[in-house]
Amino acid sequence: MTLKGDLILIFYFDLSSLCWMGSKICMNSSCGAATSNEWKKGWPLRSGGFAHLCYPCGSAYEDGVYCDTFHLEESGWRECRICGNHLHCGCIASNYLLELLDYGGVGCISCAKSSRLHTVKRIQTHGDEIPEGVGALPMNNAGSSAVEGKAVSDHVDERTLAPLCKSMEANECNLLPQSQRGDANASLGQHRGEEVICPTEKVGAGFSNATQPYVRPANFAKLDNARPALDVRDIQDSLPQPYLSMSLGGSSANPNFLLPFSSGLADGKEPSKTWSSFQQGQQSRRILPKPSKNGLTTSSELNKGMIPQARITRPPVEGRGKNHLLPRYWPRITDQELQKLSGDLKSTIVPLFEKVLSASDAGRIGRLVLPKACAEAYFPPISQSEGLPLRIQDVNGKEWTFQFRFWPNNNSRMYVLEGVTPCIQSMQLRAGDTVTFSRIDPGGKLVMGFRKAANSDTQTPKGGKDLLGNALSEHFGLPDGNISRSRDEDHGVRANENSVHQLAMNAEKKKTRNIGSKSKRLLMHSVDALELRLTWEEAQDLLRPPPSVRPSIVTIEDHEFEEYDEQWAQCDDCSKWRRLPVDVLLPSKWKCSDNVWDSSSLDVYALLIEYVFLGVHVLHQRRPAQRNWRIFSKWVQKAKVQESPKVAPEPEPTGLDALANAAVLGDKMGDVGESSVGATTKHPRHRPGCTCIVCIQPPSGKGKHKANCTCNVCLTVKRRFKTLMLRKKKRQSEREAEISERDNKKQMDETELKDTRNDHSENEGSRSRIEGEVAEASTGEIDLNCHPIREDVQLEGGLNMMSFVEATSLPVENYIKQNGIESLKTEQQQQGSLGSHFQSKVNRENERPLSDEEFLASVGWERVGHKEPSLERNSLQ
DNA sequence: ATACTGCATGAAGTC
């Protein structure tokens, strides 16, 4: 892979300082001028833009590749002179036809021709020809490194460079951040004036960013100590976090620690805002969390070579421009984890960012939404929505290829990694877990680690267990947070880490602490997740089914729950079981007098009625169901607050949940034609924690719905079934009346064959009509989601809304009694169940047996995604 | 029927 650019950035070593430096080389075959410290002479910034001109030859480097192999056409496309491939500069990163070569230069994948030899040979800096093999890379409009003053070393050892070059893979070149574009160049000239004395410091100065994490190899403490006081002061003053030395071993001995990539120009005005990812990475290895005011870790301590083992919240690596990484994306990673990621002692890990997986991230859709700032700061620039494949290695060394792309979104971009499902599954990650992105230097290889939200083992965070440490337990093959804790205790830095971490987490948590089952978003921070785990571990105790009810087992976050479609509580006084809303959390001791939920749903129904009849819904009737129910939910809450609800206050989350559930039901009832109960089969993405309209319902499927289930779906089905029964009752009556009338007529004209034939035809017609009606019902044309009021109108029983609401709240037997369809009940009893009753009638009418599936379809199960509900569950109480 | 794709939406967060 390659990036557009006409310049080559060369990497060379000043072995005396073990510092990498970079420069730009004009790749015009006849030029080869390097920026070096002759920057102003060699590469004046073109006025009004970020393109630069090669002073000697006048070539612009904005979009061209100036080399023998690739010809920049006037159209802006590049042509491979060997194979004739045409590549648009903007597409070059995504079409794979060009790639950066390990040893520099540009290669055409199609023809395997490259420009490297010509290129490298021409590379000169300060008039010194750079030997072949020097890492030289075309840069994406990258400005020169801020490193200037020092010329390229004359002592570049090709053997030293070899591993560096070899380690560079095509995809690594993609790691050049988008931040290198445009803005990186804008302030080129100004920055140029910032001469840096020490090469190492040049890096730092060039990348000087007030908030950059910088894990510096311990071996470089000396160098840093030798830095000018001003430099140190400036950095430290501006750092929100303290210095820490972090080393993964052998960095100093291995020149490969030198970053193979150049950086964009540091912005002279705001250097911090023009970092390349690698600059950021460099800095990220040097700057660690600033000591909080309570002072914990100091830079001096750290500079002494103490290698922290604790999980460190690394401050945001600033992306380009104004985008600071939010604390939630700050990488929190221990040295051990870094080392684990690095795989070998010669590598250096640059933690980039992390992200807590959302439900959709971890879902089967396989798309991981990347924080924009992170994506733009650390991932390669992409100019087209299709993006480009990105190879990322996991902690086990397995390499995954994801599609890194973006979607236009509100005049912005939304970055996603596609195809992450196998990786996510491989890591057994779920919503709430954290994925970390780091970079291995040298090579710039991206690595992806992960951290479980909570241990899935049997550890119980009770009895003062370190929740934080536990929550931060990671799965880099490391033990849980206890390791961190003990280690931290040893080093005495834990408090600091925790403080810093806690600060970050506090900043992050804020309003997202409530991670209840129906929170709008599953923003589970590690600690939140732990809290959730605590809740879940205790949750089962709160589910109090009557002993006779058999649960279904649901696994959430590796916890097996006995799930009941309804919740029962046993009174501590009378020992009676009371049915309660499924979504309320009950205290350990509960009495009948505490049953304040019975009326809540009716209150909501009343509000729904008001909502509907006041015409509120009219305002939103064109809105999709989801929005409608949200509106209604809010309205209900508002109304309940204003009207001093009669129901006793409920626990915060559960009360809202109950309202939400009711609102969902209400919305479905209120959205005729535009709302539908999402079929489970069409909703593959729901996962534990999903709050979508389907997932907040009790789980569907076999074994999930009891006969007395009061879930939305079952209520709806039952309601439709009642309607169906009423209709059938009326039709039966009509039919009986018709038959009676026919019989009378028959008696009157018993001897007239003609009449008899007419009667027969009439019977046939009637039967056909009835069968047609039944068939209509059987073929799923009973809309389970129709408006209740409309349905109410359809009810021949003449029920109004209130009676309907009451009716749906009453046991069906009562309902049957009240509505004069006792015969149905009788028949039901005779048949054993309404289902069999119905089936029996259908059988008679259709004169053929109905399969279970047909029957279920006839009552609408299929319409709501209940594939295999048992008849028992369908049967009415 | 299911999976995939791309976009739209709006809650939450930030400036």
Place this chain on the structure above:
DNA sequence: ACTTCATGCAGTATT
């Protein structure tokens, strides 16, 4: 007021 991002959903492709 604006941005970010989780996720719903419609259209399309695939099985």
